[in-house]
Amino acid sequence: MTRPHAAPATPEADTTGGPATPGDGATPALTPPAALRRRLDDRLGGAARAWLDQALDEAAAHPGAHGPVSVWELRLAEAGRRCGPAHADTARVLILHAAHADADALSRVYFQGTADERRAVLHALPHLVPDDPAALPLVEDALRANDTRLVAAALGPYAARHLDAHAWRHAVLKCLFTGVGLDHVADLDRRARGDGELARMLGDYAAERTAAGRPVPEDLHRVLALTGSAPATSPHGTDDPHGKES
Structure with missing residues:
Protein backbone atom coordinates (compact mmCIF):
# COMPACT_ATOMS: atom_id res chain seq x y z
CA MET A 1 0.00 0.00 0.00
CA THR A 2 1.38 3.36 -1.02
CA ARG A 3 1.06 6.06 1.55
CA PRO A 4 -0.01 9.52 0.36
CA HIS A 5 1.92 12.45 1.69
CA ALA A 6 0.73 13.20 5.21
CA ALA A 7 -1.04 16.52 5.60
CA PRO A 8 -0.98 18.40 8.90
CA ALA A 9 -3.72 17.04 11.13
CA THR A 10 -5.72 20.14 11.95
CA PRO A 11 -8.61 19.52 14.35
CA GLU A 12 -12.02 21.09 13.78
CA ALA A 13 -12.40 21.37 17.56
CA ASP A 14 -10.16 20.99 20.59
CA THR A 15 -8.85 17.46 20.16
CA THR A 16 -5.32 17.53 21.48
CA GLY A 17 -5.53 16.59 25.10
CA GLY A 18 -9.32 16.80 25.03
CA PRO A 19 -11.89 14.19 25.96
CA ALA A 20 -11.31 10.89 24.24
CA THR A 21 -14.97 9.89 24.02
CA PRO A 22 -17.21 10.77 21.08
CA GLY A 23 -19.88 13.32 21.86
CA ASP A 24 -22.97 11.41 20.76
CA GLY A 25 -22.69 8.71 23.41
CA ALA A 26 -21.75 5.95 20.97
CA THR A 27 -18.40 4.32 20.40
CA PRO A 28 -18.29 4.17 16.60
CA ALA A 29 -15.76 1.36 16.41
CA LEU A 30 -17.81 -0.90 18.69
CA THR A 31 -21.32 -0.11 17.44
CA PRO A 32 -22.72 -1.69 14.23
CA PRO A 33 -23.30 0.89 11.47
CA ALA A 34 -27.06 0.28 11.45
CA ALA A 35 -27.21 1.12 15.17
CA LEU A 36 -25.02 4.17 14.62
CA ARG A 37 -27.42 5.39 11.96
CA ARG A 38 -30.46 4.97 14.21
CA ARG A 39 -28.71 6.76 17.06
CA LEU A 40 -27.68 9.64 14.83
CA ASP A 41 -31.14 9.97 13.28
CA ASP A 42 -32.53 10.39 16.80
CA ARG A 43 -30.08 13.18 17.60
CA LEU A 44 -29.82 15.26 14.43
CA GLY A 45 -32.15 18.07 13.46
CA GLY A 46 -34.05 18.00 10.19
CA ALA A 47 -31.50 19.86 8.07
CA ALA A 48 -28.56 17.83 9.37
CA ARG A 49 -30.46 14.58 8.89
CA ALA A 50 -31.34 15.53 5.31
CA TRP A 51 -27.69 16.35 4.61
CA LEU A 52 -26.57 13.01 6.03
CA ASP A 53 -29.15 11.13 3.95
CA GLN A 54 -27.84 12.80 0.82
CA ALA A 55 -24.19 12.21 1.76
CA LEU A 56 -24.83 8.51 2.37
CA ASP A 57 -26.74 8.15 -0.89
CA GLU A 58 -23.88 9.81 -2.79
CA ALA A 59 -21.31 7.56 -1.13
CA ALA A 60 -23.31 4.44 -1.94
CA ALA A 61 -23.84 5.54 -5.54
CA HIS A 62 -20.21 6.50 -6.13
CA PRO A 63 -17.99 4.27 -3.99
CA GLY A 64 -14.27 4.22 -4.50
CA ALA A 65 -12.31 7.02 -6.14
CA HIS A 66 -13.70 9.25 -8.90
CA GLY A 67 -11.11 11.79 -9.95
CA PRO A 68 -8.56 13.33 -7.58
CA VAL A 69 -11.14 13.53 -4.77
CA SER A 70 -14.32 11.47 -4.58
CA VAL A 71 -17.60 13.12 -3.70
CA TRP A 72 -17.87 11.26 -0.40
CA GLU A 73 -14.45 12.56 0.67
CA LEU A 74 -15.77 16.09 0.30
CA ARG A 75 -18.69 15.15 2.55
CA LEU A 76 -16.26 13.92 5.19
CA ALA A 77 -14.79 17.41 5.32
CA GLU A 78 -18.26 18.94 5.76
CA ALA A 79 -19.51 16.60 8.47
CA GLY A 80 -18.43 18.69 11.45
CA ARG A 81 -20.15 21.81 10.12
CA ARG A 82 -23.27 19.99 8.95
CA CYS A 83 -23.84 17.59 11.86
CA GLY A 84 -21.97 19.38 14.64
CA PRO A 85 -18.67 18.33 16.25
CA ALA A 86 -20.46 16.07 18.75
CA HIS A 87 -21.83 13.86 15.96
CA ALA A 88 -19.16 14.26 13.29
CA ASP A 89 -17.22 11.07 14.14
CA THR A 90 -20.33 8.94 13.69
CA ALA A 91 -21.40 10.71 10.51
CA ARG A 92 -17.97 10.20 8.97
CA VAL A 93 -17.88 6.53 9.91
CA LEU A 94 -21.26 6.07 8.24
CA ILE A 95 -20.07 7.84 5.07
CA LEU A 96 -16.93 5.69 4.92
CA HIS A 97 -19.07 2.59 5.41
CA ALA A 98 -21.53 3.62 2.69
CA ALA A 99 -18.61 4.21 0.31
CA HIS A 100 -17.16 0.74 1.02
CA ALA A 101 -13.77 2.38 1.55
CA ASP A 102 -10.95 -0.16 1.29
CA ALA A 103 -7.51 0.00 2.91
CA ASP A 104 -6.09 2.22 0.15
CA ALA A 105 -8.99 4.68 0.35
CA LEU A 106 -8.81 4.75 4.14
CA SER A 107 -5.09 5.41 3.97
CA ARG A 108 -5.61 8.28 1.55
CA VAL A 109 -8.28 9.89 3.72
CA TYR A 110 -6.21 9.39 6.87
CA PHE A 111 -2.93 10.84 5.64
CA GLN A 112 -4.54 13.73 3.77
CA GLY A 113 -7.20 14.50 6.37
CA THR A 114 -7.59 16.58 9.49
CA ALA A 115 -7.20 15.09 12.96
CA ASP A 116 -10.97 14.63 13.10
CA GLU A 117 -11.06 12.80 9.77
CA ARG A 118 -8.17 10.61 10.88
CA ARG A 119 -10.03 9.71 14.03
CA ALA A 120 -13.10 8.70 12.01
CA VAL A 121 -10.96 6.46 9.79
CA LEU A 122 -9.60 4.70 12.87
CA HIS A 123 -13.13 4.15 14.18
CA ALA A 124 -14.16 2.75 10.79
CA LEU A 125 -11.38 0.14 10.51
CA PRO A 126 -13.19 -2.73 12.28
CA HIS A 127 -16.28 -2.14 10.12
CA LEU A 128 -14.49 -1.98 6.79
CA VAL A 129 -11.21 -3.92 6.91
CA PRO A 130 -11.39 -6.08 10.06
CA ASP A 131 -9.18 -8.85 8.69
CA ASP A 132 -6.86 -6.80 6.47
CA PRO A 133 -3.53 -5.88 8.12
CA ALA A 134 -2.81 -3.36 5.35
CA ALA A 135 -4.33 -0.55 7.45
CA LEU A 136 -2.06 -1.21 10.43
CA PRO A 137 0.28 1.70 9.51
CA LEU A 138 -2.62 4.06 10.27
CA VAL A 139 -2.89 2.69 13.81
CA GLU A 140 0.87 2.88 14.26
CA ASP A 141 0.89 6.50 13.09
CA ALA A 142 -1.93 7.46 15.46
CA LEU A 143 -0.14 5.85 18.40
CA ARG A 144 2.83 8.16 17.77
CA ALA A 145 0.58 11.23 17.98
CA ASN A 146 0.25 13.65 20.87
CA ASP A 147 -3.51 13.91 20.29
CA THR A 148 -5.05 11.73 22.99
CA ARG A 149 -8.29 11.32 21.03
CA LEU A 150 -6.33 9.81 18.15
CA VAL A 151 -4.55 7.47 20.55
CA ALA A 152 -7.86 6.36 22.04
CA ALA A 153 -9.45 5.84 18.62
CA ALA A 154 -6.45 3.82 17.44
CA LEU A 155 -6.91 1.19 20.16
CA GLY A 156 -10.22 -0.22 19.01
CA PRO A 157 -10.98 -3.78 17.86
CA TYR A 158 -8.78 -3.48 14.76
CA ALA A 159 -5.68 -2.77 16.86
CA ALA A 160 -6.62 -5.52 19.31
CA ARG A 161 -6.58 -7.97 16.42
CA HIS A 162 -3.55 -6.79 14.48
CA LEU A 163 -1.00 -5.09 16.79
CA ASP A 164 1.80 -7.43 17.80
Whole structure:
Protein backbone atom coordinates (compact mmCIF):
# COMPACT_ATOMS: atom_id res chain seq x y z
CA MET A 1 0.00 0.00 0.00
CA THR A 2 1.38 3.36 -1.02
CA ARG A 3 1.06 6.06 1.55
CA PRO A 4 -0.01 9.52 0.36
CA HIS A 5 1.92 12.45 1.69
CA ALA A 6 0.73 13.20 5.21
CA ALA A 7 -1.04 16.52 5.60
CA PRO A 8 -0.98 18.40 8.90
CA ALA A 9 -3.72 17.04 11.13
CA THR A 10 -5.72 20.14 11.95
CA PRO A 11 -8.61 19.52 14.35
CA GLU A 12 -12.02 21.09 13.78
CA ALA A 13 -12.40 21.37 17.56
CA ASP A 14 -10.16 20.99 20.59
CA THR A 15 -8.85 17.46 20.16
CA THR A 16 -5.32 17.53 21.48
CA GLY A 17 -5.53 16.59 25.10
CA GLY A 18 -9.32 16.80 25.03
CA PRO A 19 -11.89 14.19 25.96
CA ALA A 20 -11.31 10.89 24.24
CA THR A 21 -14.97 9.89 24.02
CA PRO A 22 -17.21 10.77 21.08
CA GLY A 23 -19.88 13.32 21.86
CA ASP A 24 -22.97 11.41 20.76
CA GLY A 25 -22.69 8.71 23.41
CA ALA A 26 -21.75 5.95 20.97
CA THR A 27 -18.40 4.32 20.40
CA PRO A 28 -18.29 4.17 16.60
CA ALA A 29 -15.76 1.36 16.41
CA LEU A 30 -17.81 -0.90 18.69
CA THR A 31 -21.32 -0.11 17.44
CA PRO A 32 -22.72 -1.69 14.23
CA PRO A 33 -23.30 0.89 11.47
CA ALA A 34 -27.06 0.28 11.45
CA ALA A 35 -27.21 1.12 15.17
CA LEU A 36 -25.02 4.17 14.62
CA ARG A 37 -27.42 5.39 11.96
CA ARG A 38 -30.46 4.97 14.21
CA ARG A 39 -28.71 6.76 17.06
CA LEU A 40 -27.68 9.64 14.83
CA ASP A 41 -31.14 9.97 13.28
CA ASP A 42 -32.53 10.39 16.80
CA ARG A 43 -30.08 13.18 17.60
CA LEU A 44 -29.82 15.26 14.43
CA GLY A 45 -32.15 18.07 13.46
CA GLY A 46 -34.05 18.00 10.19
CA ALA A 47 -31.50 19.86 8.07
CA ALA A 48 -28.56 17.83 9.37
CA ARG A 49 -30.46 14.58 8.89
CA ALA A 50 -31.34 15.53 5.31
CA TRP A 51 -27.69 16.35 4.61
CA LEU A 52 -26.57 13.01 6.03
CA ASP A 53 -29.15 11.13 3.95
CA GLN A 54 -27.84 12.80 0.82
CA ALA A 55 -24.19 12.21 1.76
CA LEU A 56 -24.83 8.51 2.37
CA ASP A 57 -26.74 8.15 -0.89
CA GLU A 58 -23.88 9.81 -2.79
CA ALA A 59 -21.31 7.56 -1.13
CA ALA A 60 -23.31 4.44 -1.94
CA ALA A 61 -23.84 5.54 -5.54
CA HIS A 62 -20.21 6.50 -6.13
CA PRO A 63 -17.99 4.27 -3.99
CA GLY A 64 -14.27 4.22 -4.50
CA ALA A 65 -12.31 7.02 -6.14
CA HIS A 66 -13.70 9.25 -8.90
CA GLY A 67 -11.11 11.79 -9.95
CA PRO A 68 -8.56 13.33 -7.58
CA VAL A 69 -11.14 13.53 -4.77
CA SER A 70 -14.32 11.47 -4.58
CA VAL A 71 -17.60 13.12 -3.70
CA TRP A 72 -17.87 11.26 -0.40
CA GLU A 73 -14.45 12.56 0.67
CA LEU A 74 -15.77 16.09 0.30
CA ARG A 75 -18.69 15.15 2.55
CA LEU A 76 -16.26 13.92 5.19
CA ALA A 77 -14.79 17.41 5.32
CA GLU A 78 -18.26 18.94 5.76
CA ALA A 79 -19.51 16.60 8.47
CA GLY A 80 -18.43 18.69 11.45
CA ARG A 81 -20.15 21.81 10.12
CA ARG A 82 -23.27 19.99 8.95
CA CYS A 83 -23.84 17.59 11.86
CA GLY A 84 -21.97 19.38 14.64
CA PRO A 85 -18.67 18.33 16.25
CA ALA A 86 -20.46 16.07 18.75
CA HIS A 87 -21.83 13.86 15.96
CA ALA A 88 -19.16 14.26 13.29
CA ASP A 89 -17.22 11.07 14.14
CA THR A 90 -20.33 8.94 13.69
CA ALA A 91 -21.40 10.71 10.51
CA ARG A 92 -17.97 10.20 8.97
CA VAL A 93 -17.88 6.53 9.91
CA LEU A 94 -21.26 6.07 8.24
CA ILE A 95 -20.07 7.84 5.07
CA LEU A 96 -16.93 5.69 4.92
CA HIS A 97 -19.07 2.59 5.41
CA ALA A 98 -21.53 3.62 2.69
CA ALA A 99 -18.61 4.21 0.31
CA HIS A 100 -17.16 0.74 1.02
CA ALA A 101 -13.77 2.38 1.55
CA ASP A 102 -10.95 -0.16 1.29
CA ALA A 103 -7.51 0.00 2.91
CA ASP A 104 -6.09 2.22 0.15
CA ALA A 105 -8.99 4.68 0.35
CA LEU A 106 -8.81 4.75 4.14
CA SER A 107 -5.09 5.41 3.97
CA ARG A 108 -5.61 8.28 1.55
CA VAL A 109 -8.28 9.89 3.72
CA TYR A 110 -6.21 9.39 6.87
CA PHE A 111 -2.93 10.84 5.64
CA GLN A 112 -4.54 13.73 3.77
CA GLY A 113 -7.20 14.50 6.37
CA THR A 114 -7.59 16.58 9.49
CA ALA A 115 -7.20 15.09 12.96
CA ASP A 116 -10.97 14.63 13.10
CA GLU A 117 -11.06 12.80 9.77
CA ARG A 118 -8.17 10.61 10.88
CA ARG A 119 -10.03 9.71 14.03
CA ALA A 120 -13.10 8.70 12.01
CA VAL A 121 -10.96 6.46 9.79
CA LEU A 122 -9.60 4.70 12.87
CA HIS A 123 -13.13 4.15 14.18
CA ALA A 124 -14.16 2.75 10.79
CA LEU A 125 -11.38 0.14 10.51
CA PRO A 126 -13.19 -2.73 12.28
CA HIS A 127 -16.28 -2.14 10.12
CA LEU A 128 -14.49 -1.98 6.79
CA VAL A 129 -11.21 -3.92 6.91
CA PRO A 130 -11.39 -6.08 10.06
CA ASP A 131 -9.18 -8.85 8.69
CA ASP A 132 -6.86 -6.80 6.47
CA PRO A 133 -3.53 -5.88 8.12
CA ALA A 134 -2.81 -3.36 5.35
CA ALA A 135 -4.33 -0.55 7.45
CA LEU A 136 -2.06 -1.21 10.43
CA PRO A 137 0.28 1.70 9.51
CA LEU A 138 -2.62 4.06 10.27
CA VAL A 139 -2.89 2.69 13.81
CA GLU A 140 0.87 2.88 14.26
CA ASP A 141 0.89 6.50 13.09
CA ALA A 142 -1.93 7.46 15.46
CA LEU A 143 -0.14 5.85 18.40
CA ARG A 144 2.83 8.16 17.77
CA ALA A 145 0.58 11.23 17.98
CA ASN A 146 0.25 13.65 20.87
CA ASP A 147 -3.51 13.91 20.29
CA THR A 148 -5.05 11.73 22.99
CA ARG A 149 -8.29 11.32 21.03
CA LEU A 150 -6.33 9.81 18.15
CA VAL A 151 -4.55 7.47 20.55
CA ALA A 152 -7.86 6.36 22.04
CA ALA A 153 -9.45 5.84 18.62
CA ALA A 154 -6.45 3.82 17.44
CA LEU A 155 -6.91 1.19 20.16
CA GLY A 156 -10.22 -0.22 19.01
CA PRO A 157 -10.98 -3.78 17.86
CA TYR A 158 -8.78 -3.48 14.76
CA ALA A 159 -5.68 -2.77 16.86
CA ALA A 160 -6.62 -5.52 19.31
CA ARG A 161 -6.58 -7.97 16.42
CA HIS A 162 -3.55 -6.79 14.48
CA LEU A 163 -1.00 -5.09 16.79
CA ASP A 164 1.80 -7.43 17.80
CA ALA A 165 2.55 -7.97 21.48
CA HIS A 166 5.45 -5.51 21.61
CA ALA A 167 3.51 -2.65 20.00
CA TRP A 168 0.37 -3.39 22.01
CA ARG A 169 2.22 -3.31 25.35
CA HIS A 170 3.77 0.04 24.52
CA ALA A 171 0.37 1.36 23.47
CA VAL A 172 -0.97 0.44 26.92
CA LEU A 173 1.97 2.25 28.53
CA LYS A 174 1.38 5.28 26.34
CA CYS A 175 -2.23 5.40 27.53
CA LEU A 176 -1.05 5.44 31.14
CA PHE A 177 1.61 8.04 30.36
CA THR A 178 -0.78 10.40 28.53
CA GLY A 179 -3.91 9.90 30.63
CA VAL A 180 -5.98 7.98 28.08
CA GLY A 181 -8.33 5.73 30.04
CA LEU A 182 -7.78 2.03 29.47
CA ASP A 183 -11.51 1.59 28.87
CA HIS A 184 -10.63 2.71 25.34
CA VAL A 185 -8.34 -0.29 24.80
CA ALA A 186 -10.42 -2.96 23.08
CA ASP A 187 -10.02 -6.55 24.28
CA LEU A 188 -7.83 -5.42 27.17
CA ASP A 189 -8.79 -8.32 29.45
CA ARG A 190 -7.89 -11.02 26.91
CA ARG A 191 -4.64 -9.48 25.71
CA ALA A 192 -3.35 -8.58 29.17
CA ARG A 193 -4.21 -11.91 30.77
CA GLY A 194 -1.06 -13.75 31.83
CA ASP A 195 1.26 -11.29 30.06
CA GLY A 196 4.34 -11.40 32.25
CA GLU A 197 6.30 -8.94 30.11
CA LEU A 198 3.52 -6.38 30.39
CA ALA A 199 3.48 -6.93 34.15
CA ARG A 200 7.22 -6.25 34.29
CA MET A 201 6.84 -3.04 32.28
CA LEU A 202 3.99 -1.87 34.49
CA GLY A 203 5.97 -2.61 37.64
CA ASP A 204 8.95 -0.67 36.32
CA TYR A 205 6.76 2.27 35.39
CA ALA A 206 5.05 2.28 38.81
CA ALA A 207 8.42 2.15 40.55
CA GLU A 208 9.71 5.13 38.58
CA ARG A 209 6.59 7.14 39.36
CA THR A 210 6.80 6.27 43.07
CA ALA A 211 10.52 7.07 43.26
CA ALA A 212 9.83 10.47 41.70
CA GLY A 213 7.03 11.18 44.18
CA ARG A 214 4.40 11.06 41.45
CA PRO A 215 1.07 9.23 41.67
CA VAL A 216 0.60 5.86 40.01
CA PRO A 217 -2.47 5.85 37.71
CA GLU A 218 -5.36 3.78 39.01
CA ASP A 219 -5.63 2.10 35.62
CA LEU A 220 -2.13 0.66 36.11
CA HIS A 221 -3.26 -1.38 39.11
CA ARG A 222 -6.26 -2.57 37.14
CA VAL A 223 -4.26 -3.84 34.17
CA LEU A 224 -1.57 -5.27 36.43
CA ALA A 225 -4.24 -7.36 38.11
CA LEU A 226 -5.35 -8.57 34.69
CA THR A 227 -1.85 -9.88 34.02
CA GLY A 228 -2.17 -12.06 37.13
CA SER A 229 0.62 -10.23 38.93
CA ALA A 230 0.42 -8.62 42.34
CA PRO A 231 1.36 -4.93 42.55
CA ALA A 232 5.11 -4.71 42.66
CA THR A 233 7.89 -2.21 42.30
CA SER A 234 11.19 -2.61 40.53
CA PRO A 235 14.44 -0.65 40.86
CA HIS A 236 14.87 -0.88 37.09
CA GLY A 237 12.56 0.93 34.74
CA THR A 238 11.79 3.92 32.57
CA ASP A 239 9.25 6.69 32.66
CA ASP A 240 9.17 6.59 28.83
CA PRO A 241 6.44 4.31 27.46
CA HIS A 242 8.38 4.08 24.21
CA GLY A 243 11.47 2.59 25.80
CA LYS A 244 12.74 -0.76 24.58
CA GLU A 245 11.83 -3.99 26.28
CA SER A 246 14.71 -5.93 27.75
